[in-house]
Amino acid sequence: MSWWSKRRVTVTGGHGFLGRRVMAFLNEQAPAHLATFHSREYDLTHQTEVARMYHDQRPDVVIHLAARVGGIGANRNHPGSFFYQNAIMGIELIEQARQNGIEKFVQVGTVCAYPKFARVPFSEDALWDGYPEETNAPYGIAKKALLVQAQAYRAQYGFNAIYLLPTNLYGPGDNFDLESSHVIPALIRKCVEAGQQRLPSITVWGTGRPTREFLYVDDAARAIVLAAERYDRPDPVNVGSSDEISIRELVDRIVAATNYAGRVIWDGSKPDGQPRRKLNVERARQEFGFEAQVALADGLRRTVAWYLTDGLAAARHAA
């Protein structure tokens, strides 16, 4: 009998990039009941839909992944809806979870909540030391407000909500739509298409100088399942690899992994985003025994291989 076997579990956003992997890991744990849904079935930005979802699914544990997300471009184009939708979904889900006596609520936040110039590596205690990088502040702050809600509800109602802060994720099944994708899938797609069209160069946003930390999606999903089972405290917890890489180096690796033979042109007129990102990942190790397992080189190989087969096939099917 596992911790999960007596519990009914609902994952919001379970058909998304991270959600599909969380659902797969949870399936292995064989909970008493496991459910997810699309936004067209329950639109979580509406109070009445959240109520209907809780009434229908009766979960003991909620893992809240549903969100409006995207890279720098999508954040810049939709700051208002990114703020509103992410805030309102979390606020309603947590409030109604409390009213429904739900045993455990896992809120997934984001590294975008950290101050623009937080000391590197980012420690959870530095979360409130400054304003986030401007392009992703509406998204980051909407999510950070849910940490305050989770802590306040624990203090006032004894509600067991935990809060995780994943770094940038990547892997098979990621969003490769250039309008809304994050940096790794966007670069893979650019290189593959430029190679197919024999273009002499690709243009990449920014200077290449910022650094990022990436976590393979399966590692993130495993961390969430471990935390849901083992972690019951108010303090937020970073979920990452603590492996920092510059965007320039990342581009070199993706160019190599996709066998693109052309030149890379840097468009310095476009924003760089946050200058550096690297998480201190000690708390996750100590509190619920999580350590990343998939190295970036291996993860990139798997992601490119997936894109060249399943990703392109899905895009052809959708067209």
Ligand SMILES: NC(=O)c1ccc[n+]([C@@H]2O[C@H](COP(=O)([O-])OP(=O)(O)OC[C@H]3O[C@@H](n4cnc5c(N)ncnc54)[C@H](OP(=O)(O)O)[C@@H]3O)[C@@H](O)[C@H]2O)c1
């Ligand atoms: N990807 C990253 O690099 C990253 C990094 C840090 C944290 N995170 C966090 O991880 C979580 C999952 O991200 P992801 O990359 O997997 O996103 P994703 O692929 O875009 O998936 C988001 C999911 O949210 C659902 N959703 C959106 N609006 C909804 C609504 N109004 N009602 C119900 N469901 C709604 C979508 O369902 P439909 O498809 O049915 O509309 C979709 O399945 C998010 O909370 C995000 O903030 C992601």
